[in-house]
Amino acid sequence: MLKIAYCDDMKKDRDSIMISLGQIEDKWGEEFEITSFSSGESLCDSIAKNHYDIILLDILMNGINGIETATRIRAMGEESLIIFISSYDERVKELFKLGTIGFLDKPLQTGQLEEALLHASSILKKDESVYFTFNKNGSTQHISIKDIIYFENYKNEVILHTLKEDMRFYDSMKSVWEKLQSSDRFIMPHRAFIFNLGYVSIWIDKVTLKTTGVTYNIGNKYSGDTQIRHMKFLEKRCR
Structure with a gap:
């Protein structure tokens, strides 16, 4: 199910x-999971606790505009695919395309929106095609890395926290990290x-976990690698 947020100050x-x-x-x-916002501030407040696959974002809004809203979203480390909606001319559109996957005209045409959503879906499906494999009770398990929230060490076990279950x-x-360190989606800020x-x-x-709001310290030994991975992750998602 696609989780879509759309933000526009005009009802x-x-x-x-x-x-x-x-x-x-x-x-x-x-069926999409759709959430509506009337301001950039309220959208950013929600993103601090929730993840959206796709964000439809108007540029001209009261309060913080769409560009500032998108900047704040990226600064929070959120990887949502952003599609701008506005009535700017073609030259300005080209500038904004650098950080988004689409730019739609107002008044919005359903066909254009569908095309943008298809493009976004194809990007998301590429992420879903990669799996983490592990053995549990003699059986090989496969979990989409997109559904993995985090791994936690507990005595001689690893707890895998996903969107659906633990x-x-x-x-x-160490063994888990050896499997994941080639992926650009993960960080190991602490052993x-x-x-x-x-x-x-x-x-x-x-590091603050969005699903719980719990904050964890980044160990000095892991700080450099964590920051580099974070920056590369954001740069790749903003292309």
């Missing part, structure tokens, strides 16, 4: 987006934890 435009999304749901035979298996954090960058915010020497 008539929010209503138009909702109608278009409903038509696309019917056409695709899918699982325990016998292994070492006892490995986090998916899609579910955390990083500020100097702290």
Whole structure:
């Protein structure tokens, strides 16, 4: 299920987006999880605790505009795919395309929105095609790395926290990290934890888990690698 947020300070435009999304749901035979926001501030407040796959974001808004909202979203470490919606001319559009996956005109056309969502979905599906493999009770398990929130060391076990459930298996954090360090989605800021960058915010020497709000210290030994991985992750998602 796609988690979509859309932000526009004009009610008539929010209503138009909702109608278009409903038509696309019917056409695709899918159900989206849709959340509406009337300001950039309220969207950013929500992102501090929630993750959205796709954000439809108006540029011209009262309060903080769409550009500042997108900047704050990226500064929080959020990897959501952003699609701008506005009525700027073509030259300005080209500038904004550098940091987003799409730019839609107002008044919004359902066909254009569907095309942008198809593009976003294809990007998300590439992430879902990569799996973490581990052994549990003699059976090989496969978990999409996109669904992994973090790994936690507990005595001689590893606790795998996912969007749906927590699982325990016998292994070492060193072994888990050897499997994940080639991926650009993960950091190991402490010997006892490995986090998916899609579910955390990083500020100097702290990592905050969005799903719980709990903050963890970044160990001095792991600080450099953690910051480099975080920056590369954000740069790649903003292309």
